[in-house]
Amino acid sequence: MTDFSEILQIVGLSILVSGTSTLIGSVVGVPLGVLVALRKFRGRNFVRTVAFTFYGFPPVLAGLLVFLILSRGGPLGFLGFLFTPIGMILAQSVIVMPIVMGITISAMMTVEKRLHDTSLALGANERQWRTTALHDARVGVFTAVMVGFGRAISEVGTVLIVGGNIRGQTRVLTTAIVLEISQAHYLEATIFGIILFVIAFAVFAFLQRLQAKGVV
């Protein structure tokens, strides 16, 4: 059975891991998406295709990849991040980044098609055009971050492989649900499910409120 303090710890770790990985994925994914969408360079279409392929990258594969990199024999094994929240954050960032990047590319390309000539015709230089495009695509970019967070908070395979679902250390809401179901603790699993839903709802409601107020 899981006590209240443990539930709080699981909820806290879920928010910390998902929030941090969304932040990292967005900090990397948004600028890369802008760059790929707006910069004309050799092989741009190939990079776009790769980005969209990773958009649908299977989480279990991402988990395996990060596991191999962080395991004792792996290139970053000496850091000791395997079965730690840091390792889980890294793994989820690998999942979130392509999603944020892919949606950002789509949003920016739509804006480019619609506004590029208008912006230049009004006297924008390339730097000013990029700023304009990012500003105009802000709702799309914001959606990218929201979808990234949604993917992170609901992710189970990656965190299970890299985190190990260790009680009091790397257990998050999704892995706790899997564990409770495997032990036939359906009530506990349902409670965790409701908590997960409420957190996701609260975060999205807050973000949508920001959007409605014109903050983004």
Add this chain to the structure above:
Amino acid sequence: MSAAPLSLEGIHKSFGTKPVLRGLDAEVQAGEIFSIVGPSGAGKTTALRLLDLLDSPDAGRITFHGKSYPIRSPESLAQRRRMVLVMQNPTVFRATAFENVAYGLWLRGVPDAELRGRVFAGLDFVGLLEAAKESAEKLSGGEQQRIAFARAAVLNPEILLLDEFTANLDPFNVRLLEQSILRYRHETGCTVVIVTHNLFQAKRLADRVALLLDGRFVEVAPAADFFEHPVRPETRAFLSGEMAY
């Protein structure tokens, strides 16, 4: 005598293997309204994009007061900022009407106090002062095109390029925009190039009219002569609606 503000000399432009412009020659005089008419697909919009330095010709020269500018050079940006192109479909930024009209001034680093004054004057000019705080995307097509015109006009361009700027608009907005253009030219002495396939509009607005057919100007003449006494048989066929294209 100073060179014409805008001159095209032997302009050629192809897209892939398809030639669109095949030797375009014209001189646009300071302060005139020069209208380019012609059937769809004749290359009118392509010509206007070249004039606005958004694209470069395959051959030939476009000069502004006798000087030409390589596209994407700092000098071409400076020249681009002395003119404005208003596109066929009203494209507004995801922002208020005020912010849309302010855009070009912001790009040029106009101080805030001056910017506000010019934007409100621009909105007033097109009768949309009360819409300043409204989202431009929520305005009607006609109002959005008036915003696009105000956005261009506040920049005090030396050359104003208008691409089918009243296509798909209702008669009220067409009349309002046409009046705005005539008033604006009268007040500023701005040179205006209008691309249209609306012959009535060309007749109402233009000082001179050029017929663009198969990538060439087949006739360039003062508006009265062009419509009343066309010289070329192609012009007569185009005006009478006998030309199939």
